[in-house]
Amino acid sequence: MVLSLFWHRYRRVRILMLVMGSLLAGCFLVSHSGSQPLPPRAGGETTVWNRTSTAYEQPAPNLSPGWARLHAMGDITFEARFVAAPAPVNPGLGPVFNNNSCAGCHLKNGRGLAEKGQRVVRVSQLQSLEERDPVPSPWGWEVMAPNSNTPPVPGIGTQVQEKAIRGYRPEAKVELTWRELKGHYGDGTTYSLRFPEVNLYTLESQSIDNVLLSLRIPQPVFGVGLLEAIPEAELLHQADPEDVNQDGISGRPNFVWDAVHQKISLGRFGWKANTPNLEQQTAAAYVNDMGVTNPLFPAADGSHDIDEATLRATTVYVQTLAVPARTLWRDPTVQQGEKLFAQAQCTACHLPQLRTGSHEIAALQNQIIHPYTDLLLHDMGEELADHRPDFAATGKEWRTPPLWGIGLSQTVLPYSGYLHDGRARNLEEAILWHGGEAERSREAFRNMTAEEREALIYFLRSL
Ligand code: HEC
Ligand code: HEC
Ligand SMILES: [Ca+2]
Ligand SMILES: [Ca+2]
Ligand SMILES: [Ca+2]
CATH class of the missing domain: 1.10.760 (Cytochrome Bc1 Complex; Chain D, domain 2)
Structure with missing residues (x-):
């Protein structure tokens, strides 16, 4: 049965319309001063x-007109589809990329799928920090984060771009196979889970071994501005790295390179919290996921495909x-x-x-x-x-x-x-x-x- 709820908010009165298939249709009022608790x-x-x-x-309903205008601009830049340069609008895609717009992965701002075009496969060389010999990747900022422990794979860097504009080659081919795993509940009811097996190949189908691979699906992007606004102290207060209270749960902060402030900061975004703020998350998405260089992560010669105003609008869009x-x-x-x-x-x-x-x-x-x-x-x-x-x-x-x-x-x-690689159906x-x-x-x-x-x-x- 389809159950849908529509909320309309009009100043001090909220009208709840509950439509439950064709069986039930109700309409009642909830006022601020009513005895019923407000919904969280x-x-x-x-x-x-x-x-x-x-x-x-x-958009958040409490934005001031100025921020609401920026949000509306960002709504457009988040959806803008980039094309290979030269072009009259949105040039600069690639040369290698995963998708041509933010909205192409974050469909309707929600979680995406594990398929080519939406997933991101992160890679690192299988070697310790001491023995690493950084091999510059041809594109993007991937090798530039100081203190990182993700040594780039030669020719690929730390993220596999599975697509390329005409005249260029994608970095590698990703093969994804789902495997099944059976289990049962305490009451005997059986279930079947699936998990991914990910393999990396050259375009000539030669297996690329000895690399660490991490498959990620796109995350929902609403509410992230609020997560950015939680004071660092409040989050660190929740951490219990040594499990002092012995509840079996530790909780450790990630500390990552903050390219905006050029220092190590608390990580908040991404499945492993490896990004400290939304400006960096957005700028890294432009350059790594779309090949669109920007003021935070410019091309080697200092040029960039988008300007400060575009980076700003897209950042503000997700924040608000x-x-x-x-x-x-x-x-x-x-x-x-x-x-x-x-x-x-x-x-x-x-x-x-x-x-x-x-x-x-x-x-x-x-x-x-x-x-x-x-x-x-x-x-x-x-x-x-x-x-x-x-x-x-x-x-x-x-x-x-x-x-x-x-x-x-x-x-x-x-x-x-659900989950980082979308394995949970x-x-x-x-x-x-x-x-x-x-x-x-x-x-x-x-x-x-x-x-x-x-x-x-x-x-x-x-x-
Ligand atoms: C190729 C698909 C793809 C594109 C294009 C893409 N994203 Fe993402 N996005 C992802 C994936 C995958 C993650 C999770 C990354 C991780 O854990 O490493 C993510 C994470 C995020 C997050 C973090 C959410 C959270 O809860 O921590 C934000 C915000 C975000 N993306 C915004 C953007 C913006 C803005 C753009 C465009 C400039 C963009 N993304 C383009 C796939 C994409
Ligand atoms: C020790 C910390 C911890 C506890 C306890 C915990 N979770 Fe989680 N939960 C996580 C983490 C971390 C992930 C992400 C794992 C991943 O992506 O591989 C997650 C993922 C999830 C997801 C999927 C979210 C998404 O965006 O894909 C759901 C749903 C969820 N948890 C529900 C629960 C429920 C229900 C319980 C209690 C029965 C629970 N969790 C207990 C840490 C926890
Ligand atoms: Ca470019
Ligand atoms: Ca790469
Ligand atoms: Ca604990």
Whole structure:
């Protein structure tokens, strides 16, 4: 049955229209002064009441006119499709690239797929820092991050661009094969999981061995401005690297090269938190994913394909996207699931509440938010490991991803998967892959009754 919720917000009155197939149609009012609790505004004042396929593409409703104008400009630059130079509009694609626009990977601003054109395959040479002999990659900034422990692979660098403009060659061919793994719940119900096997070949189909490979799917991009605005101290306060409180969960910050401020900073973005801020995330995406040089990462001769204003607009666009409001928060099954989520210790990493601090964009400041992440690294076990260290992150560690809006993933893009490589086809599978520090949580879920598991998933789908 299709269940859809449409929220309309008009000043002090919110009208909730619940349309449940053709069986039920209701309309009632919730006012600010009412005795009913307000639904958690996942993104504080940046929350929008939209649970449709465009839920991730809304500007934060509390932007001042100036920032709203910049957001509108960024909406255009985020979607702009680049072409090979020379060209009258958006020249500079490549010479090697993965996709020709931000929106081509972050479809409707949501999570993407593990297929060519959307995935990013990161690589490093299989050798220790001491013995490394940096071989300059022909393109991009990939080799320039000081203190990095991702020695570039000759001719490829640290990211495989699988496409090239006419007259150039892609760097390599990636072959992806899904393998199945069987398991069963505590009550005997069986399930089947899939995981990827990734192989790298030259264009002549010769196997490229002895490299560390890490397959990543595009992440949702809404709400990231709020994550950028969380004070570093608040995040470090959550870290427990030596597991002093002995709950089996550590949580370590990544510290990475900050190309904007030219220093080591706390990493926040990407599946391993290897990027410290959204300007760098955006500039690196332009140059690495699209081959579009920019003021932060210019070409060797100092020239760049886009100017400061374009880089700025795209950065501001992702910083100022709204977070969709939760739905069905008063549903007893959702509430039961929320309790089970806490009982299974999911909240030890997926923190339900954080507060933002100061930020250049006033709309992001001092917001109480419900991102369900600590932005810290956790050892997730051997089965999720990519064995490719990235700054302080080991080959087994991943950043806790935010869970806000996760219930809308497949409304936004059907077939989108979960986890860093998109191996999980649904939320159950995502939980069943949890290992390492999260093994106890996974076992708690695996040993729940079918009804409890359903309630927990129902809660996740309300986010
Ligand atoms: C080829 C596909 C591709 C393109 C093009 C692309 N991205 Fe991404 N994006 C990704 C992948 C994959 C990740 C995860 C990277 C990782 O973990 O290493 C990501 C991560 C991000 C994140 C971090 C989200 C988080 O929660 O940490 C942001 C923000 C982002 N991209 C913005 C952009 C912008 C802006 C552009 C255009 C300038 C862009 N991306 C272009 C694939 C892409
Ligand atoms: C030790 C920390 C930790 C605990 C405890 C934990 N998680 Fe996670 N969770 C993570 C990390 C890290 C990832 C990303 C792993 C990856 O991509 O390989 C993740 C991923 C997920 C995802 C997929 C998100 C996405 O964007 O693809 C879901 C859903 C999820 N967790 C739900 C849960 C639930 C439900 C529980 C409790 C049963 C739980 N987690 C317990 C750390 C944790
Ligand atoms: Ca270029
Ligand atoms: Ca490369
Ligand atoms: Ca601990």
